[in-house]
Amino acid sequence: MRVSGLSPTRGQARLLGWRTGVACLGLAAIWGGWGTPDLHGQQWRARVATRIQYVEARTLVLDSVAVEQVTGSGPQRRYGDILVTCTTGEDFCYFYSSDSDSKISTAPAFVDADLNVFGFGVEGLRFYASGRFRSAFGSGGEQFWPRTDEDFELLAGYAELNRRMFRVRLGRDYQVSGLGFYGYDGGSLLFRYRPARLEAEAYGGWGLERGLPVRLTSDALGSLGEFQPQEDNYLFGFRGSFGPYKGVSAAAIYQREILTDPKVISSERLGFEASYRSRDSRWLVEGSADYDLATGWWGKGNAKLGWWASRLFYVEGRLFRYRPIFSLQTIWVAFSPVSYWGWGVATGLGPYKDVQVRLELDRRDYGDTEADTDVEPFFATTDRVWRGRAWARWQPRVKWGLEGSYWLEWGVGSAVSAGNLKFNYLLTPDLSLGARVGAFDQSWEFRIGDSMIWNVGVDARWRTRIATVWGALDGYRHDRKDDAAFDDWTQLRAVLGISYYLGSEPGRTP
């Protein structure tokens, strides 16, 4: 007896016509791209990338069985080889499973478009916009793939005046730094002094949600319910970078997000980065850290030392730590996430003429969580993770080669053992083909049960004078190995995409 399943499809409420319209826009753009000759000397440049994926999944749903049909006693009993949960006095026991009845599929489609417009007779004046259209088809529709129910979003869009000593931007922009990726609707002013590679920038405006180009009060965050902010953040910050000598760079950033009442802070963070690369590029030393002024916690930290004889032969060592930093707009910060410290080594080798190898090993140790673990029914998990990886490429000919990798991880949270092998063949200078096989076993705590998933796939890429077309098809088979919740990964996946550009820059050959 199935007692629960998917919630009603929200996508059904949306208009099929709109989705079709978005798809038609992409197809029209493709058609325009194929049919448009080179437009030399135009004062604009555009890039359009369209891709359609096909994804299947068998969702995990709660199922039940009559208590008379199970064996054993206590809260965990068995129905055949399936572990079920029973409550004393209830007629049914429950378990999670996925089967052919729970199979859904969807075909999310995306059109990314970038547009640069320049040459207005004002030196350094430019307009830039980057947008994304989305839609989805299939039984899973817009419910299954993230955000396909939001048809369009503006990733970035600004006017820029860029001169030798300064740069001004107004519009939707973003900052990439050690603090992460933050977007804002506002402006920035940057000064630069090229001889010392000195840059100083002030930026600010209405802040966007982290990792999402929407305001905090947007409907896109409606699922936060009562925890969705009632007003938008204001975000502002200062960033400076300095490169006094060749190979030496340092940067710092301060950023604060506040509400209308400036005393109410969403986040206040500092980040530092520095790197040194020797003149012959053989040595690299780098370090970074970020500090959360709101909580008084250090976040990420990283120190790395690397030595390269060439791109084939190198050795790297690093120390790192990680602690997640949450906005004070969420309750997560009150749950005291702990940090981990770790170390890692990696080396690149070229043991034979046509072989390139990379080996990695690292370890993480979590700090004391101070959680109760020594009194029933509390229990302790582990606090250490080991991870090893090996990657190799064999390239006996320019036209073809083999690439393989293996990843082994064990410790807290989840463990994985995964291997991949890929064959690449360059049929013509413009047409490349690939085939791959893979298998992985992902098991243990908190995750899907111990099982093996096999993968076979092919892909191709064809490059024309103005566009690139690519596609891939992958099949997965899931062999279950134990009695944990059965999350069946047997499925087909596919992707088809095209990207092309229009326009050109004056004075250059496309």
Next chain:
Amino acid sequence: MVAVLATAMAAWGWSMSQDKFDHQKHASLFQSCDGCHAVEPEGVTFPQPSLCQGCHNGQIARLVDWRGPSRVANKFGFNHSEAIAAKRDMGEDVSCADCHLAPGRGAMDVRRAPASHTPFFADEHRTLAAASTAECETCHNRDQRCLGCHQGAENLDVPGREQAGYHPANFLALHSAAAWNREVECSSCHNPETYCRSCHVTAGRGTEGRTNTGYHNEDPRFQFGHGQAARQALESCASCHAQQDCLACHSAKYGRMVNPHGPDFDASKLRDKNVTLCRYCHFPNDPRIER
């Protein structure tokens, strides 16, 4: 044995990089790149050593033993043909000077991609990119290079790394282990609320208010023993559970009123920064949050 092997490898690696041509020394002879180089599908072509002997014949100039870059290095190294085509796909025109010449410097002041740009540099570029943004932009277009990965790219399961995707093939199937231990910070590009959670809930992995799930490790006691796991990987919890799920037990207003605060929790500091946060779980007149 290991030391001997390492020394041999180092010597071999060193020898591989000894075929560099001093462009600046020859600046007065060669004025453009395409006099000596061309980009072909197999890579960049180099002049024959016999060209050198036109001058380096022991009479006009000393004899040299220059043989050009090794074939192996060319195959494994940066593929110019691929990269130029990729840049053009992304709407960028490209010439040799774009990457190999410093602004305002002579035509033979040739720069090369740093040795740090291994096939795995995408995983490791954070510090260098943040500290040397301007330097990156001499070769990479910020708008297209950064947004391609960082702005919540929806094509998580990119078939083949070379297709301009950040994650390797099969990553969707494999991402839980990487996400749990935060190999990289997922939230730099993906918003957990709209990206991770929506998928997890739809597929039945996340909750929609239920607290009786048997997911995790199928241990019904998990709910009682989850404190350590939650503090170790709170971002993973948040990728399935909504905030209100946790407050069913962890609020001071109702429910089981289990205190979630743990190590390094500084109540007064948080209260001073944003008292609204405290009021999600505490009544306004709770003496613990009153100043």
